[in-house]
Amino acid sequence: MTLPFVLDFTLRTVAIGAAVLGIVSGTLGTYAVLRGQSLLGDAISHAALPGIAVAFLLTGVRSPVVLVLGAAAAGWIGALLVLQISKQTRIPYDASLGLVLSVFFGFGMVLLTFIQRLPSGNQAGLDTFLFGQAAALLPRDVVVMSVLGLIAISATILLWKELKLLAFDREFGASIGLPMRALDVTLTSLLVFAIVIGLQTVGVVLMSAILIAPAAAARQWSDRLGRIVLLAALFGAAAGVTGAVISASTPRLPTGPTIVLCAGAIMLVSLLAAPRRGLLAAHVRSRRSHRNLRELGVLEDMYTLARHHEDPLHPHPAVVLRTMTSGPESVQPGLRGLERRGWARRVDGDLWALTDSGLESAHAEFAAPVAGEAPGVRSLHGGRR
Numbered sequence: 001m002t003l004p005f006v007l008d009f010t011l012r013t014v015a016i017g018a019a020v021l022g023i024v025s026g027t028l029g030t031y032a033v034l035r036g037q038s039l040l041g042d043a044i045s046h047a048a049l050p051g052i053a054v055a056f057l058l059t060g061v062r063s064p065v066v067l068v069l070g071a072a073a074a075g076w077i078g079a080l081l082v083l084q085i086s087k088q089t090r091i092p093y094d095a096s097l098g099l100v101l102s103v104f105f106g107f108g109m110v111l112l113t114f115i116q117r118l119p120s121g122n123q124a125g126l127d128t129f130l131f132g133q134a135a136a137l138l139p140r141d142v143v144v145m146s147v148l149g150l151i152a153i154s155a156t157i158l159l160w161k162e163l164k165l166l167a168f169d170r171e172f173g174a175s176i177g178l179p180m181r182a183l184d185v186t187l188t189s190l191l192v193f194a195i196v197i198g199l200q201t202v203g204v205v206l207m208s209a210i211l212i213a214p215a216a217a218a219r220q221w222s223d224r225l226g227r228i229v230l231l232a233a234l235f236g237a238a239a240g241v242t243g244a245v246i247s248a249s250t251p252r253l254p255t256g257p258t259i260v261l262c263a264g265a266i267m268l269v270s271l272l273a274a275p276r277r278g279l280l281a282a283h284v285r286s287r288r289s290h291r292n293l294r295e296l297g298v299l300e301d302m303y304t305l306a307r308h309h310e311d312p313l314h315p316h317p318a319v320v321l322r323t324m325t326s327g328p329e330s331v332q333p334g335l336r337g338l339e340r341r342g343w344a345r346r347v348d349g350d351l352w353a354l355t356d357s358g359l360e361s362a363h364a365e366f367a368a369p370v371a372g373e374a375p376g377v378r379s380l381h382g383g384r385r
Contacts, residue, residue: 018239019237022239029041033215041211051073071196080188202257206260213263217232220277223276315351343355
């Protein structure tokens with residue numbers, strides 16, 4: 001697959017453009033995800049549609065620079081309207097998003113219908129911005145995307161500390177004199193940049209996915225902002241290039257939706273396999289914790305019997321242990337777990353006894369605490385918890 005990528009000019013152009021889109025979207029989408037404003041990207045992308053139509057009506061040309069400027073202006077106005085409506089009225093933030101999204105998108109659809117009725121409307125092709133047409137990317141489009149993306153990422157680097165405070169501790173930033181309102185508007189403007197450069201690639205409808213999915217996937221792998229931003233950019237670029245290559249290799253497979261599906265696949269893998277936040281890791285931790293608690297309960301019951309017998313290593317029937325707990329079905333698995341640890345041994349049939357190391361661990365765990373120490377604070381491994 002490397003050779004076609006190098007030799008095919010169109011595929012290379014589309015892949016580079018998709019990679020640029022993924023890097024910029026992943027970088028700036030991180031802040032939207034961390035601030036709980038993921039749907040703001042959806043509102044901005046839908047609000048950009050009438051700007052594209054108005055720019056074409058005013059100029060009559062389909063230049064990417066002109067259309068991107070129109071989309072940026074409309075998206076920026078829509079984003080500021082969301083912020084102002086939620087701040088100045090009693091309409092909640094999510095309702096403001098839905099209101100602006102639907103009104104701007106409806107206005108854009110009306111304008112597109114009007115353009116199609118014009119003598120030059122059939123040649124406009126503006127309806128491709130609904131779902132994107134990445135295969136039609138030209139080198140000049142990639143240049144425009146790269147320049148706007150470079151501006152957005154450079155601004156993010158220059159305002160790194162300020163944007164970090166905006167994302168995590170807005171109140172503290174305001175207390176030390178930072179213009180948090182201006183920073184909020186700046187970050188929203190950068191999000192507009194990230195969105196408008198991707199409209200021709202994935203379209204108005206799907207743009208929010210490429211903005212959110214890489215950032216949400218990166219969040220599963222780290223708690224540090226720098227690593228999250230780098231991972232989100234990497235995931236976004238990987239989704240863009242992979243989607244472009246898969247689309248080029250499969251007849252009649254649209255590129256934009258394929259890129260979004262690749263981003264969704266990365267998100268799914270991250271949700272499942274991330275070592276700290278992944279569902280599989282959480283399942284393993286839950287099972288391990290349940291097993292430890294089960295073995296701890298059996299160990300405590302065996303230690304209770306040992307303390308009431310002259311020989312603390314005297315074996316006791318498992319049926320006795322079952323009568324000492326509200327979950328008798330957990331006794332047998334707990335005994336096997338203690339046996340694996342070397343803390344209990346099967347003497348004969350259903351008789352079980354503590355080993356020397358098991359007795360020592362149980363004494364460390366359940367013996368009366370020393371002065372100033374709360375009971376039950378030792379772990380199964382004999383150390384402090």
